[in-house]
Amino acid sequence: MNIPNSITAFRLVLTAIFIAAITMQEPWANMLALVSFSIAAASDWFDGYFARKLNLVTSLGKLLDPLADKILVAAGFIYLSSNLNSKGLCPVWVTCAIIGREFMVTGLRQIAVEQGVVLAADRLGKWKTTFQLVFIITCLTNIAFKQIEDHNWFTTFFYTLSKPENYLMPIALWGAVALTLISGWNYLWGSRDLLKG
Numbered sequence: 001m002n003i004p005n006s007i008t009a010f011r012l013v014l015t016a017i018f019i020a021a022i023t024m025q026e027p028w029a030n031m032l033a034l035v036s037f038s039i040a041a042a043s044d045w046f047d048g049y050f051a052r053k054l055n056l057v058t059s060l061g062k063l064l065d066p067l068a069d070k071i072l073v074a075a076g077f078i079y080l081s082s083n084l085n086s087k088g089l090c091p092v093w094v095t096c097a098i099i100g101r102e103f104m105v106t107g108l109r110q111i112a113v114e115q116g117v118v119l120a121a122d123r124l125g126k127w128k129t130t131f132q133l134v135f136i137i138t139c140l141t142n143i144a145f146k147q148i149e150d151h152n153w154f155t156t157f158f159y160t161l162s163k164p165e166n167y168l169m170p171i172a173l174w175g176a177v178a179l180t181l182i183s184g185w186n187y188l189w190g191s192r193d194l195l196k197g
Contacts, residue, residue, distance in 0.1 A: 004051035007043050008064045014040035015072045022079045027147035030085060034140040040072050041133040069129060070102050076136035089139045089164065094177055098132065101184040108191045115194055122186050128179035135172035138162045142169070 014036045021033035047065060051057050077098055080090035112119040142162035145155050161168055 002056045004047040007047040011040045011043045011068045030144040034144040122183045124183040131176035
């Protein structure tokens with residue numbers, strides 16, 4: 001367990017805290033969900049940075065890092081499609097498309113491994129993840145700050161910015177959808193020869 005892998009493992013712990021927080025019906029739990037998810041999202045950059053900087057890329061890291069990302073993003077989108085506290089901020093079909101794309105890419109990579117081929121990461125993948133994380137954090141900010149009774153300039157700014165009728169949430173959502181579908185198609189098209197075998 002080197003530094004990058006420890007950060008990735010910590011992201012899984014934060015994901016568990018996030019999942020626990022969103023099941024509670026308390027205002028403080030919404031803030032905990034926002035903080036734990038945001039730190040987990042930021043840790044995705046740090047583990048990759050340290051792995052490259054310190055030359056600590058390992059097989060365990062190659063397994064854990066994308067797995068932790070997928071679990072975190074899936075948990076966020078499933079919650080935002082529910083009516084628990086989020087009031088269905090994300091359409092169910094969007095969540096299905098995003099999770100379905102991840103299953104498809106995982107399956108394609110397994111087929112590629114069995115045929116001795118390395119399926120290169122799609123360049124749009126990081127942008128896709130960025131838009132997904134921005135959308136989820138924007139929604140969590142809206143949910144958490146909506147509960148605050150006495151707003152100051154700080155909370156008012158972020159609450160206003162995170163409202164569904166403002167530009168950030170819809171741009172992040174539809175950007176995530178577009179990049180999910182495009183990158184998914186790129187993987188499928190790039191693997192067409194593998195699927196013939």
